[in-house]
Amino acid sequence: MDWFRTLLIVAVAVLGWNIIFQWNQDYGQSNDATASEVNNPQDIQVGHNDALKPQVADSINSSLVPQSEKTEVSAPVVTQNEPKIIQVSTDIYDIEIDLNGGDLVRLALKQYPRSVENPDDPFVMLVNNSNAKYIAESGIIGASSFDLDASAEQGRPVFKAAQDSYTMSDNSLVIPLEYTNAAGVTFEKRYIFNKDSYQIQVEYEITNDGNSNWLGRPYSRLRRTGFKDPSTGGGFGLPTFLGVAYWDPEEKFTKVKFSDLEDKGTRSAYLNTTMEGGWIGILQHYFVVAWTPAENETNLYRASYNENMKVPGGQEYIADAVQQQITVKPGETVTTSQSMYAGPKLQERLKEAAHGLNLSVDYGPLFFISDLLMAVMKTIHKFIGNWGFSIILLTLFIKALLFPLAAKGYRSMAKMREMQPKMVELKKKHGEDRQKMSQELMKLYQKEGVNPLGGCLPMLLQMPIFLALYWALLESVELRQAPFILWIQDLSIMDPYFILPLLMGASMYFQQRLNPEPPDPMQAKVMKFMPIAMTFLFLFFPSGLVLYWFTNNVLSIAQQAYITKKVQKGA
Structure with a gap:
């Protein structure tokens, strides 16, 4: 039992260590711009020197040639003109639209501040400045489309807007932009925002007055561009996808790391497939931007990497x-639409936006447990x-639910503690003969009716819950x-003063004192060192997770002390 229990504790420590550092290797990005540079409100003004100027023909070919004939993806056609910005304010968004395109x-x-220290500064998802570029582009390409209009020297249309700024006052807000090409085709591009909705509609009304x-x-x-995820900062070595x-x-559902796009090569498609339904987007910690076409609509989806020295990084x-x-005959008017989700990874909202978009909240291999834990926590939070x-009440609920099983393990440990003098005698008698010692121990276990692995049951039950809760809190x-009390004002990041990890380490030490000491000296030394090692490990974990583990330890101590007293009384 002792060696197995030691192995479990070491496994938890090693697993936690790997969670921190291996994920840093898998998902950490090598970025040029820092999070503060991207999300500093003073730096969010659109720059004048970061526009791309690729050849128009490249964009035509990569967009219109069938997948079976061509897989190269070119950079989009972007205006060379100075940005012409209109401001849009809704109940949940502050937005800038460049009339060039x-x-x-x-x-x-x-509704999501940049940081606890800056509650009045909103978190910026899309950005276009000298440090970083992340934009949502939409248009129409084709032999006669406006994005390739010969009269538009910059390759993108310059729209006109009736106002320089728009503010939502009703349940919805429509932003109409208009452009007419030399052939007499008028395009009205409409952005539609609905109150308390992270879904944005983009409509095109195309009227052909030509011949x-x-x-x-x-x-x-x-x-x-490859700037750092500004929504990550929960502690040392805890990056997300x-x-x-x-x-x-x-x-x-499929995720593709930026490094995988780079491995494919510049302007070559990692993804280049046509399918009905589906969606495509870019994920970051807590937030997602995704284009979500209608489920009955067929689209060509592509993901690629492009080296371009004219963008940041x-x-x-x-x-x-x-x-x-689509075809618009002379005298006809045709309307087409696109939709986009841009906002927090709230599962209920994501499910409404597109089928499968809720999977962008990735809870890992134990997602079914994480979903259940979050459902219980959300109910309690209401x-x-x-x-x-x-989190504390969730831990109480879990401990109460698992108590009948955990009690068996605590009884086994209590009996093992009572057997300690007999085990010491066996060690004195057969200490040099390990095989004989093991045989005599097994006989003693059978005689006393003790399962040597029974004491490991509480830890076995905790491990999947701990890992599932880790992902739930992280994602x-x-x-x-989310604030707790006193000094903990954000449960998603590590404790700034390390008080909770130290309390967790102390609780682990006292819990260890209730357990029988392993007969093997080396195992005993490892067990004594584990509270220190686990405390160090938990210094960098989200404080919400440390709160769970600390509460779990305190409740385990209470349960184990209760069971031990009952065993000692012969109950």
Whole structure:
């Protein structure tokens, strides 16, 4: 029992260590811009010197040539003109739209502060400045589309807007942008925002007053340079996934690291597939931006990497969806639409936006346990309104639920403690003969009716719950900047004063004192060292997770002390 219990504790420590450092290798990005540079409100103004100027023909070819004939993906066509910005304010967004192309070049979330220290500064998702570029681009490509209009020298249309700024006053807000090409085709691009919704609709109304058919393919694209995820900062070595993700109705949810796009090579498609339904986006910690076409719509989805020295850092990652070609005959008006989700990874909202988008909240291999734990915590939170106390009550609920099984383990440990004098005698008698010692110990266990592995049961029960809760706390935006009490003002990051980890280490030490000391001296030394090692490990864990483990230890001590007294009384 002792060696197995020691092995379990070491496994928890090693697993935790790997969680910290291996994930840093897997998902940590080598970035040029820092989080503060990206999310500093003073740096969010759109720059004048960061526009891309690739050849128009490259964009035509990569967009219109069938997948079977061509897999190269070129950088998008972008205006060379100075940015012409209109401001948009809704109940949840602060947005900037560049009339050169009509793209979203800045999007800030009003209900999600940049940091606890800066509650009035909204978190910025989309950004376009000298340090970083992350924009949501949309348009229409094709032989006669406006993005390739010969009269537009910059390669993108320059839209007109009736106002310089728009503010939501009702349940919805429509931003109309208009452009007419030399052939007499008028395009009205409309952004539609609904109150308390993170879904953004982009509509095109195309009116052909010319003399020939108009052909084009609507596209939607995310372009991001390799700056650091500004929403990550929970503690040393705790990065989360940053990269492209897409949903294929057949292959389901897939994540692609930016490094994988780089390995494919510049302007070559890692993903280049046509499918009905689905979505594509870029994930970061707590937040997601994704283009979400209709489920009955067929799109060409692509993900690629592009080396371009004219963008911050000299590199950008591209995720886009290209719709089927539409034809507008002379005298006709055709409307087409695209939709985008831009906001926090709230599972209920994600499910409403697109099928499978809720999987962007990735709880890892134990997701079924994480989902259950979060459902219980959300229910508790509705009544008490504090996520810290929700974690404590969740721990109470788990301990009560598992107590009948854990009690067997505690009884086994209590009996082992009573057997300690007999085990010491056996050690004195057969200490040099390990085989004989093991045989005599097994006989003693059988005689006393003790299962040597029974004491490991409580820890075995805790391990999957601990790991599932780790992912739940790390991935759930509900815990972002969630205060507890006193000095803990953000349960998603490590304790700034290390008080909780020290309390956790002390509780682990006292819990260890209730257990019988292993007969093997080396095992005994390892066990005595474990509280120190675990304390060091937990210094960098989210304080919400440390709170769970500390509460779990305190309850385990109480349960074990109760069972031990009953065993000693012969109950």
